[in-house]
Amino acid sequence: xxxxxxxxxxxxxGKTICSDLDVCFNxxxxxxxMGVNGVGKTTLLHxxxxxxxxxxxxxxxxxNSKPETGYITLQQININDFRRIELAKRIGMMLQEYEYNxxxxxxxxxxxxxHPFINGWQMEGSHDKQLAINALKKVGLENFHERSVNSLxxxxxxxxxxxxLLTQDPDYYLLDEPVNHLDIKAQLEILDLLKEKFALQEQxxxxxxxxxxxxxxxxxxxxxxxxxxQWLSGKTKDILTRENLSRLYNCPIHLIKDAQHRxxxxxxxxxxxxx
Amino acid sequence: xxKNHPYFFLFSLLFLVLISFLFALTTGSGQLPSQTLISLLxxxxxxxxxxxxFELRLPRALAAFAAGALLSIAGVLMQVxxxxxxxxxxxxxxxxxxxxxxxxxxxxxxxxxxxxxSAFLGALLSIFLVFSFSHSKGSWSISRxxxxxxxxxxxxxxxxxxxxxxxxxxxxxxxxxWLMGDLSYDRPLLPSYIILLFGFLxxxxxxxxxxxxxxxxxxxxxxxxxxxxxxTYIFFISSLLTAGAITLAxxxxxxxxxxxxxxxxxxxxxxxxxxxASALMGGALLIIADTLARTVLAPQQLPVGVLTALxxxxxxxxxxxxxx
Numbered sequence: 394x395x396x397x398x399x400x401x402x403x404x405x406x407g408k409t410i411c412s413d414l415d416v417c418f419n420x421x422x423x424x425x426x427m428g429v430n431g432v433g434k435t436t437l438l439h440x441x442x443x444x445x446x447x448x449x450x451x452x453x454x455x456x457n458s459k460p461e462t463g464y465i466t467l468q469q470i471n472i473n474d475f476r477r478i479e480l481a482k483r484i485g486m487m488l489q490e491y492e493y494n495x496x497x498x499x500x501x502x503x504x505x506x507x508h509p510f511i512n513g514w515q516m517e518g519s520h521d522k523q524l525a526i527n528a529l530k531k532v533g534l535e536n537f538h539e540r541s542v543n544s545l546x547x548x549x550x551x552x553x554x555x556x557x558l559l560t561q562d563p564d565y566y567l568l569d570e571p572v573n574h575l576d577i578k579a580q581l582e583i584l585d586l587l588k589e590k591f592a593l594q595e596q597x598x599x600x601x602x603x604x605x606x607x608x609x610x611x612x613x614x615x616x617x618x619x620x621x622x623q624w625l626s627g628k629t630k631d632i633l634t635r636e637n638l639s640r641l642y643n644c645p646i647h648l649i650k651d652a653q654h655r656x657x658x659x660x661x662x663x664x665x666x667x668x
Numbered sequence: 669x670x671k672n673h674p675y676f677f678l679f680s681l682l683f684l685v686l687i688s689f690l691f692a693l694t695t696g697s698g699q700l701p702s703q704t705l706i707s708l709l710x711x712x713x714x715x716x717x718x719x720x721x722f723e724l725r726l727p728r729a730l731a732a733f734a735a736g737a738l739l740s741i742a743g744v745l746m747q748v749x750x751x752x753x754x755x756x757x758x759x760x761x762x763x764x765x766x767x768x769x770x771x772x773x774x775x776x777x778x779x780x781x782x783x784x785x786s787a788f789l790g791a792l793l794s795i796f797l798v799f800s801f802s803h804s805k806g807s808w809s810i811s812r813x814x815x816x817x818x819x820x821x822x823x824x825x826x827x828x829x830x831x832x833x834x835x836x837x838x839x840x841x842x843x844x845x846w847l848m849g850d851l852s853y854d855r856p857l858l859p860s861y862i863i864l865l866f867g868f869l870x871x872x873x874x875x876x877x878x879x880x881x882x883x884x885x886x887x888x889x890x891x892x893x894x895x896x897x898x899x900t901y902i903f904f905i906s907s908l909l910t911a912g913a914i915t916l917a918x919x920x921x922x923x924x925x926x927x928x929x930x931x932x933x934x935x936x937x938x939x940x941x942x943x944x945a946s947a948l949m950g951g952a953l954l955i956i957a958d959t960l961a962r963t964v965l966a967p968q969q970l971p972v973g974v975l976t977a978l979x980x981x982x983x984x985x986x987x988x989x990x991x992x
Contacts, residue, residue, distance in 0.1 A: 444889045481892030492884040494753055495937045505880050509892040513873065516940070561891070 394468045395419045396441065396484065396565050396597065401463030402622075403447070405436055409622035414463070416616055416626050418565065421594035423587065425612035425629070426601045429642060432618045434601040435489060438567045441465055441599065442484050443472045467565075481509035485563035487554050487571050489601075493542060499553055500538040503529055506560030521560075528559035531586060533579075547574035555583060566591075568600040572607070584611045605646075605657040609633050617641050633657075674941050677934070681948035685733070688955040692729035693721050695959050696966070731851050731916055732958040732972070733951035734860045736923055738913035740950025741864075741871055743924030744943055745906035748878045749899060750810055756925035757910040760817030763919040764824025765794025766911060770918070771831045771843050780853050784915050791911030794820065799903065813903075848971030849920030851958050863912035867905055868947060874901065875939035882937065922977045923950050926984050933987045953979065 396418045403410040410433030418424055426434050439445040448461045465472045472480060485506075503525040504517050511517060529535055532552040537545070545553060551574045558566060566587070572580040588611050591598045602608050608615060608629070615632040617625040619641060625632055635648040638657055649656040742757035750759070757763070769790025773783045802816040832843060845852075871878075877898055880888045885895045913920070927950040928942065935941055957975035964970065 439886070442890055444886060476892075477889075477894055478892035481890065484890075486886075486890040488884075488886050488890070491887060492751070493882060494751060495747075495882050496932060497882070497937050501879075501936070501938065502883075505883065505887075505891065508876060508880055511876070 394564075396599075397466045397469075398441065399463050399466060401440070401447075401461075401465070403433065403436060403440060403461050404622075405433060408433075410436055411618060411624050412622040414624055416624075418597050418599055420564065420597050421591060422614050423591045423598040423612050424600065424614045424616060425608035426599065426616045426618065427603070427605070427608060427641065428618035429620065432620060434618060435569055437618070438486065438569055438599065438601060441565075442486050442567055443475075443477070443480055444486075446473075478509050481561070481563070483563050484565040484567065485558050485561040486567040487558045487569060489569040489573070491550070491554060497542050498538065499529065499534060499540050499542060499545070500525060502542050502553055503556045503560050506557040506562075509561065524562070525556070525560045528556040529553075531559060532556045532583065548576060548579060551575055552579075552583070562596075564596050566596065566598045566600075568598060570601050570603065572602070572604075580607065587611070605633060605638055606655075609655050609657070674935065678941070678944060678948070681945055681952070685948050685952045685955075688952040688959075689729055689733075692732070692955050692959040693725050696720075696725065696963055727857060728851055728958065728962075729955050730857055731855060731860070732954040734857065734864050735851070735913045735917035735920060736927075736950035736952070736954030737947040738860065738864055738867070738909045738916070738950075739920065739924035739954075740927040740946040741867055741943055742906045742909035742913065743950075744928045744939065744946050745871060745878075745902050745909070746924070747928060748881055748939075749902045749906060750814055751882065751884075752810075752814075753929065754925075755814075756921075757906065757913070758821070758919060758921075758924070760794075760798050760813070760907070761821030761824055762791050762794050762798075762907050762910045763914050764821045764828065765797070766791035766914040767847055767919055768824050768827050768831065769793075770846055770914075771828060771835075774839055774843055774846070775831060775835055780855060784855055788911055788915040791907070791914055794824070795904070795907040795911065798907075845971050846918040848918065849973035849976070850918045851916075851972055852962070852969055855916060857916075860912045860916045863908060864947075867909040867912075868943070870901075870905055871943050872940070874898065875943055878902075878939040879937070917954075917972070920954070920973045920976060922973065922980050923954060926980045927953065930980075930984055930987060 398414050398416050401414040402412050403414075426437065428434050436445065440447065443465070447464065467475065467480070467483060500522075504521060506528075507517055507521040507524065511521065526535075526538075529537065532555050534549065534552055534556060537549070542550070542553065551571070555571060558568075568587070571587070572583055575583060584607060587598055587600075590596060600612065602612070612629050615626065615629050617632060617637060619625070625637060633655070635646050635657070638646045642659065645660040647658040647660050649658065739757055743755075746755045746757055746759060747753055749755070766787045767790070770783055770787040773786040778786070798813070798817050798820055801820075802813040828847070832840060835843060877888070877893050880891055880893060881895070881898065888898070889895050910924075927946050931942055931945045931949055935945060953976060954972065957979055958972045960979075961970040961972045961975045
């Protein structure tokens with residue numbers, strides 16, 4: 394049982410995001426997706442969860458965009474063949490940003506994660522509420538239940554977004570820069586929480602992340618998206634090398650290494666690479 | 669406090685609706701003591717009172733309730749659809765098309781049945797135009813929808829001014845009245861109540877999806893909601909509700925914008941509660957406003973839209989102040 398991209402070629406506004414991407418996300422794995430700004434990391438996540446349809450040649454109406462090919466499968470079944478609500482029980486996503494113009498409390502916002510599991514006219518039961526309460530506790534918002542969402546700080550909103558996803562608790566967690574706005578201790582706490590969760594071998598995380606040091610520390614697999622549609626995937630220690638990162642960001646990277654740690658330090662483009 | 673007791677809140681509003689009906693039935697020229705109201709029920713009251721209450725005041729109060737409830741639900745839906753708390757049922761120009769058709773019917777001197785019929789058709793025409801212009805190649809963005817609606821609304825506004833200018837002076841008073849909301853003429857009630865019941869049940873059935881749509885299309889999509897279909901539903905239902913209200917009572921302002929806000933200030937943004945509560949509150953407000961509109965300066969009648977604003981503005985400002 395896995396979430397899989399098969400010979401996937403995507404493009405946006407004429408720019409190739411990936412060509413013939415074959416990658417398989419399995420339960421128990423914690424993936425990091427890395428690449429420069431605008432390379433298409435978010436678009437790839439949206440495609441994986443079916444929020445963006447693949448413009449195959451046959452339904453490609455506009456002439457100036459390149460035809461896209463390939464498909465996404467979940468347990469060997471094309472995700473387009475799932476009902477949306479069934480897909481939402483299996484794949485969930487923490488978006489890069491949320492919009493909200495209306496008042497709501499933290500607990501209400503967390504409970505929307507249960508939507509796929511509640512039938513039409515039903516209300517949330519005590520089981521759903523308990524899941525939401527547990528999720529808020531895990532992200533450190535246990536005293537915030539009745540707080541208005543608009544009164545939260547950026548970092549607190551980010552924890553709330555994660556709590557909503559934890560309440561949904563799908564098999565696949567697609568995380569678009571989940572530690573944005575978090576302080577450095579909170580970054581470690583949240584990523585530890587996720588890592589422990591995926592280590593239970595039942596669920597899988599796919600995370601867009603910019604910090605190579607956090608990626609090295611928490612992810613066991615890495616997918617690099619290069620600017621020209623090329624890509625590289627594999628185990629973290631094989632992929633996260635000084636050479637690959639320098640190529641990825643088109644910027645010299647210095648590597649500090651000891652027995653357990655690798656620390657990547659970006660250098661100014663003009664200075665020479667030391668090793 | 670009220671938030672934790674939703675049923676208590678809904679029952680209070682139901683009680684408010686009953687009170688406002690009693691107020692409407694007993695108030696007016698020919699004051700009606702409350703004992704007479706009881707004698708009306710067992711049929712011992714004088715025929716004059718019988719016809720006053722059952723043929724004049726009750727139908728009018730029923731029309732006011734329906735119009736208020738229709739506008740309030742339409743307001744809730746329109747605010748979700750455009751994800752903008754400042755949206756009201758008229759923002760997409762539904763009322764403009766309807767008003768133009770109604771004024772043309774008045775200009776031609778048609779009877780009220782034709783008047784309501786053409787108002788409804790005008791609203792449908794406007795809905796259709798907005799939908800087809802904003803809905804290109806299968807995708808429609810909020811800003812495109814809003815822009816199309818606002819542009820069409822200004823177009824209708826110009827045509828309405830034109831009709832007003834070329835109309836004979838003796839008809840202008842009636843036209844202005846209609847434009848500000850008029851419940852004084854006799855009209856068929858059943859169609860509006862059918863629209864109200866259908867719209868209410870439908871909105872209630874999608875209320876949890878409405879809660880999630882407030883977080884944006886992507887979040888709603890990732891939680892398993894078919895956004896395009898949901899948006900289309902909301903657009904047509906809110907437009908239909910608005911059309912029903914306008915046909916019934918002309919374009920009454922303020923109710924559809926403020927009632928949803930007022931209820932949100934008290935109980936939050938959960939649509940499972942917001943929709944029934946807004947419907948009841950909007951209905952009650954309009955009954956009270958209309959009763960005052962026909963009595964404060966009797967025998968002179970005021971447009972009900974003036975009264976909804978006069979009652980609603982202080983009430984809203986008070987609640988806004990208290991909630992901070």
